[in-house]
Structure formats: structure tokens, C-alpha cells
Amino acid sequence: MSDYIRSVDPNDFYILGRGSNSLINPDSTVPAIIRISADAVDPEINGTRVRLGAGMPMNRLQDFAVKQGLSGLEFAAGVPASLGGMVAMNFGCWGRSMSDFVTGIQVVDDTGAIRWLTGDEAQFSYRSSIFHQKKWVVVAAELELTESDSDTVRAAMLANIHTRIEKQPLRDKTFGSIFKNPPGQFAAQLLESAGLKGRQWGAIQLSDRHANFLLNTGGARYSDAIDVLEILKATVQSIANIELELEVKLFK
Numbered sequence: 001m002s003d004y005i006r007s008v009d010p011n012d013f014y015i016l017g018r019g020s021n022s023l024i025n026p027d028s029t030v031p032a033i034i035r036i037s038a039d040a041v042d043p044e045i046n047g048t049r050v051r052l053g054a055g056m057p058m059n060r061l062q063d064f065a066v067k068q069g070l071s072g073l074e075f076a077a078g079v080p081a082s083l084g085g086m087v088a089m090n091f092g093c094w095g096r097s098m099s100d101f102v103t104g105i106q107v108v109d110d111t112g113a114i115r116w117l118t119g120d121e122a123q124f125s126y127r128s129s130i131f132h133q134k135k136w137v138v139v140a141a142e143l144e145l146t147e148s149d150s151d152t153v154r155a156a157m158l159a160n161i162h163t164r165i166e167k168q169p170l171r172d173k174t175f176g177s178i179f180k181n182p183p184g185q186f187a188a189q190l191l192e193s194a195g196l197k198g199r200q201w202g203a204i205q206l207s208d209r210h211a212n213f214l215l216n217t218g219g220a221r222y223s224d225a226i227d228v229l230e231i232l233k234a235t236v237q238s239i240a241n242i243e244l245e246l247e248v249k250l251f252k
């Protein structure tokens with residue numbers, strides 16, 4: 001991968017985790033997608049500090065944390081994401097975010113060099129990090145977790161999955177939050193107040209469970225989703241005079 005990155009223009013590839021916050025244009029002219037495989041890096045454990053591969057999906061992370069009796073990642077249980085995507089997006093909910101746990105990140109930078117960044121160097125902020133400015137591939141992350149026991153960790157994860165199933169369309173075809181929350185506001189609330197919750201445009205619906213989730217009810221195309229995103233933005237802009245910013249990443 002290092003040689004490949006050294007040889008290509010950064011505009012010539014996208015980096016994909018599990019795609020749970022990405023909308024991908026199948027007709028994109030960008031020639032390549034880089035994806036770190038789930039087994040590319042073996043887990044290393046040093047007490048409560050762990051090093052895990054970026055391609056590891058959340059369900060495997062969950063099993064790992066339960067087996068080791070390590071607490072911290074329960075807040076993300078049930079989300080179909082990868083560790084690399086969660087680091088790049090600074091995944092968060094319920095007052096926690098990945099930046100609370102990340103102490104180091106192994107990357108392939110745009111010169112093809114493999115190196116470790118500190119948590120500070122990752123420039124984490126609300127649903128953002130340095131990986132939104134730099135085409136650097138997260139290969140592994142070091143996390144500081146807390147000692148617990150398997151039963152406690154499992155119970156917390158199951159409780160969180162249950163809460164998510166109640167509040168979010170976890171079982172539907174969706175990519176997670178459409179828009180970031182504007183300062184002091186909730187995107188879902190703005191969309192709901194604009195009368196958009198549950199609305200349907202062809203094969204696309206704004207979830208009637210959580211208004212910041214878009215659903216593909218069957219056969220929706222990339223261009224259909226883009227059209228709906230524009231409608232949602234324009235409607236909230238005209239009703240609430242607030243410009244919503246996309247959280248979902250477009251692979252154009």
C-alpha cells in the first residue's frame with residue numbers, strides 16, 4: 001500500500017471503512033478505493049492499552065472487549081462501522097467519542113511513510129479529525145480502555161444495542177447521520193420541525209424513527225439520494241434559516 005500511495009495522486013482514491021457513513025457513487029470517476037482488511041493487523045494487548053487494526057468491524061471489537069473484560073467502547077455497540085472509520089470520523093454519541101480513548105494512530109501518510117500519530121496530532125473535534133484534510137490511511141489505533149469484567153461489558157453493550165434499536169433504524173439500509181448537529185441544535189429536530197420526518201421520495205425515505213437517517217427502501221440510486229439531501233438542506237434553510245452541514249461522506 002505504501003508504494004501505491006507514493007505513486008498516485010491523492011485525488012485518485014477514496015478510503016473506505018465499513019461504509020456506514022458513506023454514500024458511494026457507483027459511476028465515480030475516481031479509479032480506486034482503498035480498504036484495510038479486517039485481519040491486516042493482529043491485536044496487541046498491554047494491560048488496558050490495546051492496539052487494533054483499522055479494518056476491525058465493530059462486532060469483532062465488541063467480542064474482543066467482552067473477552068478481555070475491557071470497558072470503553074460500549075457506546076458504539078451495534079453500529080456497523082470499522083475502527084478506522086470511527087477514528088477518522090471521531091465517532092461519538094451519548095457524550096462519548098473516540099477521541100476519549102485513542103492514544104495513538106498508525107497511518108500511511110501521503111508520502112507513503114508508515115508512522116504513528118499521537119491523539120493530539122489527530123486534531124479530533126466534533127465528527128472530524130485530521131483525516132478529513134489529509135488523505136492518510138489509518139492502519140491501526142491504540143486505545144486506552146478501562147479494566148472491567150466480561151459480564152459487565154457484555155451487559156452494557158447489549159443495553160446500548162437495545163437502545164439503538166428502539167431509537168434508530170439499525171436494521172434498515174441506511175448510512176447513519178445525514179447532517180452534523182449545528183451548534184446548540186439537533187439536525188434531527190430541525191428536520192422533524194420542518195415536517196420532513198417519515199417523508200418519502202421514490203425509494204428514499206427519511207426515517208420515521210429518527211429524522212437524521214435516510215433509508216433506501218429498495219432500489220434507490222446515488223443520484224436519488226443526492227437529490228433528497230438537497231431537498232432536506234433547502235427546506236431547513238428556508239424554514240429555520242440554518243445551513244445544515246453533511247456528516248455523511250460522499251464518494252462522488
Ligand SMILES: Cc1cc2nc3c(=O)[nH]c(=O)nc-3n(C[C@H](O)[C@H](O)[C@H](O)COP(=O)(O)OP(=O)(O)OC[C@H]3O[C@@H](n4cnc5c(N)ncnc54)[C@H](O)[C@@H]3O)c2cc1C
Pocket residue numbers: 014015016017018019020021022036054055079080081082083084085086087088089090091092093127131136137138139168169170174175176177249
Ligand atoms: C445504524 C447506524 C448508527 C450510527 N450511529 C452513529 C453514532 O451514534 N455516532 C456516530 O458518530 N456515527 C454513527 N453512525 C455513522 C458511522 O457509523 C460512523 O461515522 C463511523 O465512524 C463510520 O465508520 P465506517 O468504518 O463505516 O466508515 P466509512 O463510512 O467507511 O468512512 C467514513 C469516513 O472515514 C474515512 N475512513 C474510513 N476508514 C478509514 C481509514 N482506515 N483511514 C482513513 N480514513 C478512513 C472514509 O474515507 C470516510 O471519509 C451510525 C451509522 C449507522 C449505519
